[in-house]
Amino acid sequence: MTKADILSQENKLYGAIKDRDINVLEKLLHDDLLFVIPSGAVITKEMDLQSYRDGNLMIRNLIPHVEHLNIIDDTAVITLTLELTGNYGGDDFESKFRYIRVWKAFSSGIKVIGGSGMIVNV
Template sequence: MTSSDDGLRPSLDHAEDQMQAAMLAGDVDALDRLIADDLQFIAPDGATVSKAQDLESHRTGQTRFDSIAEVSRRTAVSGDIGTTDVVCDVVILDGGQRTEATVAWSRRWLLQSGRWQVTHGSATLLAPHE
């Protein structure tokens, strides 16, 4: 089922837009609102990242996005659960190392207290750019 804004609930596509904007801006407050406290996120290296770890990496500048350009998106909603699968070309600085790549993010969202929050997710490196 594709996401739609039925006027009664916030749009999952809008939440995904907010997530990408917050990542690009390094907006820790916005990320805090968009990420559930019990987040389980699998990084491209296979490590499991918690909400606290993710927020700290953005807060300290350990992780910083210089650009995020969406290539494709698939959104699905069933009741209060949704998923977004997004492919983006990114420029990221992680631990001081600059990487240009195509990345796929899969996020599982839960509508809680009137807002979408990511509960589970993963990032996969599809192709580094030369």
Template sequence: MTEKTLVIEHEEMLRQAMLTSNVKALDELIDHDLIFVNHFGQVLKKEADLEAHRSGVVNFTAITVTEQRVKLLDLSAITVTRVSLEGNAGADSIEEEMCYTRVWQYIDGKLKIISAIADPLNNLEKVSKFETDINKRTPCKRVSLLLLAEGRAANLLQRKWNECFWIETGNR
């Protein structure tokens, strides 16, 4: 089995766990130091994500993958997955297209999610504007979206990653 296939299998295990609110499986797939930025821009930790499933606040009835890309790194991988979501979040109905960018890393011999960003797909129209803005050194708010653009985006992301960090933190 290739590394890429293994990552895709873990993405599928995650999708199934989210669909069934299988907190045990989610707990095994998500690192205890998870940093998750939801589609509202809120930074959540692992326990908040698990509790949303445990309590039933988040209930997915369908998660359909429409596109998935995997970028393998040394001991980690980045996935960018477009999905169509259906379900409920509290009293609100969910029916939207989302893009999840996840960083998977080997921890104690197991692949775990260490970071994730959820972004509504209606932001994808901003990719080319963002690509222009990033070259002008503006904050890298939507770095994950670059991976969904043409192949040149991955190279742009690698070249600009340190600059993005410096811009966001003010460190040089």
């Protein structure tokens, strides 16, 4: 696993988020994923996918800015900011978020196993 591999996976993830592509998200997210969303709640893979299925989250614009990317054996940790414009639960938003995401290599591919996101003020 290389930094280029992780950046490629990140780009696939951005596209899947923007396109609400459940099939790609299903492949990129590990079944045991845990993620802390900006409200502070912890969600699972199924909860995340359900928000896309239900149309609760719609991203119109997504601009990533990778800050750090560390490879540790078969695991990668990436920090980035995302400028996001979209709609969540019927409310429009335009904010900058900071994320940390943890990717791990498996025989079935590189998958997100955990992370967290928060709104940042600039």
